[in-house]
Amino acid sequence: MASGFASGTLVANINKNVPSIGYIAHLDTANYEAAGVHPVIHENYDGTPIHFDNGLELTVDQFPELRRYFGETLISSDGTTLLGVDDKAGIAGAIGAVRYLIAHPEVKHGEIKLAFGPDEEIGTGADRFDVASFATDFAYTLDNGDLGQIEYETFNAAQATLEIQGVSVHPGNAKDLLINALSIARDFDNALPKYERPEYTEGHQGYFHLNSVHGNTDHATVVYTIRDHDKELFDARKATFQQIAETLNAQFDTLRITIAMHDQYYNGASAIQKNPQILALAEAGIKAVGLTPSIIPFRGGTDGSKITYLGLPTPNLFNGGINFHGPYEVVSTEAIGKLAETLVAIASLNVEQSE
CATH class of the missing domain: 3.30.70.360 (Alpha-Beta Plaits)
Known part of the structure; x- marks a missing residue:
């Protein structure tokens, strides 16, 4: 695409027409220090305070949502930069889903397209997104949110x-x-x-x-x-x-x-509400991997806000991280894995529901 987005296509492995799906995430990070990121792995995270060399601390007392990662492989920065969970976790989840589908041709799916773009954090990334060239029936951004979360109302x-x-x-x-x-x-x-x-x-x-x-x-x-x-x-x-x-x-x-x-x-809620099957498919995919769907108003915006306005209905799905835009950003490998599983389930259910 000539819009600054890197894009790719996973061709369908079935001989029938089903709706095509786009998975969209953004490459840029927030305007906190993002050069020289050094991810730190905390295996079997148990809630013990994480002390960074610069004196900052990552503690459950300050960030109670860290409890969701107990027993998982937590990823943080070294405290001197952000980690870039927003939105590299979304990219990782999308790539993970596509890799799984390639390795498991028994999972039937229609055409899936990926797009990873720039400048989301300054609200201009999707200004030139080429909806016609992307040519999917609908899409999901993978940006922000708790496990199971769906957002289609934005500011x-x-x-x-x-x-x-x-x-x-x-x-x-x-x-x-x-x-x-x-x-x-x-x-x-x-x-x-x-x-x-x-x-x-x-x-x-x-x-x-x-x-x-x-x-x-x-x-x-x-x-x-x-x-x-x-x-x-x-x-x-x-x-x-x-x-x-x-x-x-x-x-x-x-x-x-x-x-x-x-x-x-702009708020794309009205356009998404005209296509309720897109939300229903996301909810079904989330349930299929053992999560509970939660639809909430998003107190921000995603590239999907603008892409929806351009004519491609694009609600947002979770990426599993917390504490975005600063040195306390974290995510777990398991959370990213759940996103990938959800995207695989959505692709599979899209075929089943089209039969």
Whole structure:
């Protein structure tokens, strides 16, 4: 594909038409240190605190979800980088499934396509995803989530970048002259609803998230993400941004705040709901490997959000890891194995249900 995605095809091993399936994951990792990753293997993990050489600790007290890996082969980083579970675990699961299907031709399946892409973490990876070239009937992203988890409701998301222009003079002579860009940035953030931030919200609740502030008295650049499951509330949040900027700008004799805002992806729930068989197949595959399906709203987005919007229904399946985007990322070999088993089961059931 000419979209930056590496893709491949496992041809069908049956002589009948069944829906084709895509398994999609992303190669990039979050903007935490990701160079020189050194995976550390912890066999038969028993919950004993893991001490990294840089002083960080991975403990059950701090991360209770680690209990799910007791008795398994846990994989962590060495504490100096992230591990890259998000989303290399998804890639490993997809490759594991295809390797199994190649080695076991007795498992009947239709055409399966893989696509591994860039830039998911900045919300632009699927901008040029070529749905027509990929040519599957539906797909699943394999990105984030507990074992058995299915996600098809995602946020609508936008990124807003504020450029704030101040006036820098010596503070000793600042009366009626100095305009502090950083103070304006503070005032803007304080004008947003305090409890509509990620740390105060859950489920379907949207938020404003302050990502970064760079600058000084003279000039500041401030980056936010704006997210909401509901399209009308999403649009209202973007309007709130513009209103706050207008209110603050009115206090000055010239424009001090400019906003560059762009939508990153949209909630694909309505498109997925029109194709309930895709969710039913995922649930059946999860049950077939002894897991319990759990459909929850995803408090983020995947490449599937955008790919669904482009016309290919693409809900998300689990990759088995936790603590994404930092040095505490972990996953187990068994969890990745369960993802691979689930993908094999989905491929097999797709044939059975088409008979």
